[in-house]
Amino acid sequence: MTLDDPSAMNTCPIQGWISSEAALKLFKNADVDFNQWLKNAKTRTFQATDLDLKLSFGLENSIKRAVSSNVIAKIVGSEFPEEVIIYSAHWDHLGIGIAIDDDSIYNGAQDNASGTAMILALAEAFKKEKEVKRTLVFIALTAEEEGLLGSAFYARHPIYEPSKSVANINIDALASYGKMKDLTIMGFGQSELDDLAEKIAIRQGRYVYPDPYPNKGLFFRSDHFNFAKIGIPAFFAFASFDAVNGGKEIIKNEYDQFYALRYHAPSDEFNRDTWRFGAMQQDGDLFYQMGLELANNRIWPKWNQDSEFKIIREMN
Secondary structure, three states, X not given: XXXXXXXXXXXXXXXXXXXXXXXXXXXXXXXXXXXXXXXXXXXXXXXXXXXXXXXXXXXXXOOOOOOOOOEEEEEOOOOEEEEEEEEEEEOOOOXXXXXXXXXXXXXXXXXHHHHHHHHHHHHHHHHOOOOOOEEEEEEEEOOOOOOOHHHHHHHHOOOOOHHHEXXXXXXXXXXXXXXXXXXXXXOOOOEOXXXXXXXXXHHOOOEEEEOOOHHHOHHHOOOHHHHHOOOOOEEEEEOOOOEOOOXXXXXXXXXXXXXXXXXXXXXXXXXXXXXXXXXHHHHHHHXXXXXXXXXXXXXXXXXXXXXXXXXXXXXX
């Protein structure tokens, strides 16, 4: 899927993915050392090269157009209404798909009804504040599961000036395993938002835990990535790896089960008997405190010196 938008039409005529086994065969047929080129690709001096292979195949495409929506609400700031803090979560999931155990409805309860519920709860909490000096924006984004398309559309057609957008706090797939000792930050070290979050986490009795699986690229796989791409400091974190009751081992088991059995599957359903909301409450309080501090102070969080997004912010 892709955006039906002129700005998205300069993509490759054909896009696709191949397995690692198929990639190895390609390199072998080209008489090229795959491991050596993998090593080369990790250097700054790497340049693409022609494998001198030819591939023939045929395609028959049919095009289906669909319309979906980002849903946006705001609480207008009393002193600096043009300066915005953006909370985001994606409301979509995969809908009806291939049946597994006679169930074809992909509910997406944890990923990401939990995040959508959170931005509603945050909006309700902020509405009870006497005032906020900066504007708070709450965006429920569509088509995240199909390639971050809702946030990509917003990034191409921003409602609020990126240079006046103070920060994006993205919420995606909150933990349902009870209270945690940690706050795991994806893309740790990217911006000063990490420092603000750590200060609040410590007040909560938690510690900051950098993403232990950076090879999974989670910082580049949720909607905050598209806000970062237009220079807006973006934050993505949740309590996830060290339970108050059971420590890291019990959580590793929970996550292994989730990714093996429920992730992007019909079985990602709300279960009143097994879901425990302690971590969601901790994270919700942290997201709220972050937004409150950003909304009522003249803080402009910066990208860190070695962040690839720093230059984009400076150009805005």
